[in-house]
Amino acid sequence: MSGLMVDGVTKAFGTKAAVDDVSLEVHDGEFAVLLGPSGCGKTTLLRLVAGFERVDRGRILLDGKDVTASRPGERDVAMVFQGYALYPHMTVFDNIAFGLRSIGLPKREIAERVERVATTVEIEGLLGRRPGTLSGGQRQRVALARAISREPKVFLMDEPLSNLDTQLRASMRMEIKHLQSELGVTVLYVTHDQVEAMTMGTKVAVLCDGRLAQVGPPEEVYDRSATEFVARFVGAPPINLLRGTLHREASSWRFEGSGVRIVLPARWAGPAGDEPRAVSLGVRAEDLYLGLEHPATFVPLGVCCAEAIEPMGHETVVHLSLGTSLLAARVRNTWRAAPGAQVPVAIDVEKTQLFEADTGWAVSVKDFQPSSA
Amino acid sequence: MQGLARRLKEGGRYALLIAVAACFGFPLYWAVVLSVARRSQVFTLPPHLLPAFDLHPFERMLSAQPWGLYFLNTVVITSVTIILVLVTGALAGYALALREFRGREVVFGLLLAALLVPAEATLIPDYVIAARLHLLNTLPGQILPFGANVFAIFLFRQFFKTLPPSLWEVSQLDRVGWWRYLWRVAVPMAKPAVVTVSLLTFATQWSAFQWPLIITQGPAVRPVEVGLSFFQGFDGTHWREVAGAAIFTMLPIIVVFIFAQRYFIEAVAGQTGEK
Numbered sequence: 001m002s003g004l005m006v007d008g009v010t011k012a013f014g015t016k017a018a019v020d021d022v023s024l025e026v027h028d029g030e031f032a033v034l035l036g037p038s039g040c041g042k043t044t045l046l047r048l049v050a051g052f053e054r055v056d057r058g059r060i061l062l063d064g065k066d067v068t069a070s071r072p073g074e075r076d077v078a079m080v081f082q083g084y085a086l087y088p089h090m091t092v093f094d095n096i097a098f099g100l101r102s103i104g105l106p107k108r109e110i111a112e113r114v115e116r117v118a119t120t121v122e123i124e125g126l127l128g129r130r131p132g133t134l135s136g137g138q139r140q141r142v143a144l145a146r147a148i149s150r151e152p153k154v155f156l157m158d159e160p161l162s163n164l165d166t167q168l169r170a171s172m173r174m175e176i177k178h179l180q181s182e183l184g185v186t187v188l189y190v191t192h193d194q195v196e197a198m199t200m201g202t203k204v205a206v207l208c209d210g211r212l213a214q215v216g217p218p219e220e221v222y223d224r225s226a227t228e229f230v231a232r233f234v235g236a237p238p239i240n241l242l243r244g245t246l247h248r249e250a251s252s253w254r255f256e257g258s259g260v261r262i263v264l265p266a267r268w269a270g271p272a273g274d275e276p277r278a279v280s281l282g283v284r285a286e287d288l289y290l291g292l293e294h295p296a297t298f299v300p301l302g303v304c305c306a307e308a309i310e311p312m313g314h315e316t317v318v319h320l321s322l323g324t325s326l327l328a329a330r331v332r333n334t335w336r337a338a339p340g341a342q343v344p345v346a347i348d349v350e351k352t353q354l355f356e357a358d359t360g361w362a363v364s365v366k367d368f369q370p371s372s373a
Numbered sequence: 374m375q376g377l378a379r380r381l382k383e384g385g386r387y388a389l390l391i392a393v394a395a396c397f398g399f400p401l402y403w404a405v406v407l408s409v410a411r412r413s414q415v416f417t418l419p420p421h422l423l424p425a426f427d428l429h430p431f432e433r434m435l436s437a438q439p440w441g442l443y444f445l446n447t448v449v450i451t452s453v454t455i456i457l458v459l460v461t462g463a464l465a466g467y468a469l470a471l472r473e474f475r476g477r478e479v480v481f482g483l484l485l486a487a488l489l490v491p492a493e494a495t496l497i498p499d500y501v502i503a504a505r506l507h508l509l510n511t512l513p514g515q516i517l518p519f520g521a522n523v524f525a526i527f528l529f530r531q532f533f534k535t536l537p538p539s540l541w542e543v544s545q546l547d548r549v550g551w552w553r554y555l556w557r558v559a560v561p562m563a564k565p566a567v568v569t570v571s572l573l574t575f576a577t578q579w580s581a582f583q584w585p586l587i588i589t590q591g592p593a594v595r596p597v598e599v600g601l602s603f604f605q606g607f608d609g610t611h612w613r614e615v616a617g618a619a620i621f622t623m624l625p626i627i628v629v630f631i632f633a634q635r636y637f638i639e640a641v642a643g644q645t646g647e648k
Contacts (some may be wrong), residue, residue, distance in 0.1 A: 050542070050546065051545075052542055052545075071545070072542070072545040072546050073545055073546060073547070073548035073549075075546075077546060078546060079542070079543065079546055081539045081542075081543065083537060083539060085537065085539035085540050085542070085543045087540065087558055087562075088562065089558075089561045089562055089564075098544075098547065098549065098557070099543075099544075099546075099547025099548070099549060100547075102547055102548050102549045102550070102553060103547070103548055146543075150546075150547065
């Protein structure tokens, strides 16, 4: 297999496992994002792949070759660091050329390569400058150019955009993504920013306490989260969760709790024991409808009180209370109501997600099929 | 009123600074006066504070010793020592700051403890060692004992510890070995340490006296400071010649100080913010 394979890797610092039995495949040309809150082990995993840390258990394979015991320089990976890690006393040209010289490329080829990568990331005019005289975005480009110049098997990126301001971050996001698909390179990208993960990744791996919670395409992670933690971590405002229980009805299931009763769609029909199960019902802010004329797939949830209204410009987020639960709904920016107003709320049941109350795992559709009963 | 108070305070501060500067400057001035004084003026009271411009003692001083040779010796001793101190300081500082090995902190502690031993206490053992190594009356004998020093190691270690670890990590991925990393990345980035160590080594080696006096016997390997001492003999001290020679041997230090004043101050007082 070409690309990167992490196979059952564990790494502990002291008694605490920073990375706990993680397996992950990143295929050739894939843009994989390691997503998680700080301290979840994503940077440690990246450093294990780079070879800066030794794994305690498991294997790391690059293009099918076991590199678990190899030193960083023998792995043929390049890394872009959060702080860029440029050599401050060298010119941009030398920053890029420094590594190329040490792998013994002839001078002529080094100059050609530096020119080429500088053109790719549009820093041709900066080759004679020192990093200290460059803006954050320019330094970022130099760091990218340096990583590209080596033509490595895998690019590792450790929160490369977190030092940039919001606007620059948005444009660099698109640019890195564009660069990656144009060069067809394999990327493993670490971030705690779910927007970066959603917009850049072709594959998103969510880490929680050193363990992989879910791996999949961004839409899947968003729409069919594997755990309550994943559902809460991706998406802003965070997913709405209603505590309650599942009850058997004639041919389907009914969610009851937090002051609501909803009959779940038919795809969740089927016998799976008769006793009520404690669950959380998750619904995203955009899957709530405020008003009486809700679309056909929606069912009424109840009348809520609009506690706060946050206009975001392109849309408006309305914070609602329903009994003791708080809900956030995303509506068009033309929506108007005064705080304290009573608002009828409907919910798109097709888009809801269910999580077991005790484990946090998603209650999957197959739980309701006869085979698992 | 506030302006007046501030101006008085400012004026007081300058008066104090001028007084201190005069205290330190006067011996220098007095040496100049002495070096061109007439014989009768050396011991008079009250002293003659204005130079008499008698150039005879100066000429006698210049012809009494092979100063050209002494200068050459001193330049060789000083410059080779600086290079050695930089190389050993950077290597040891790097090992103590960035390489992991068993007993690293113990080694560092022992090095620091060596600072507590006064040079006088090791004078005789040093002499014996130099004699056994056949280094008496040689230039290497004046260089090698000073070719490594704890202060330089300490300073390099402190600088290397402040380097971002990601620089070494990037270098590792680029297959840059530690040797190349040390000389091409770490040392250039520790430029303030390089300057500080060079200047302090220059100042101490240029004015080294005791050790060269003990281990040199002839003019062939003698440095300037020792040459200077030969005007103090059994027949008394030739004060005018001593003063002239002192000015003469101090000159390089004064010139270097003028040009590198900022670094000297940083070396002694620590970093002053701006890099």
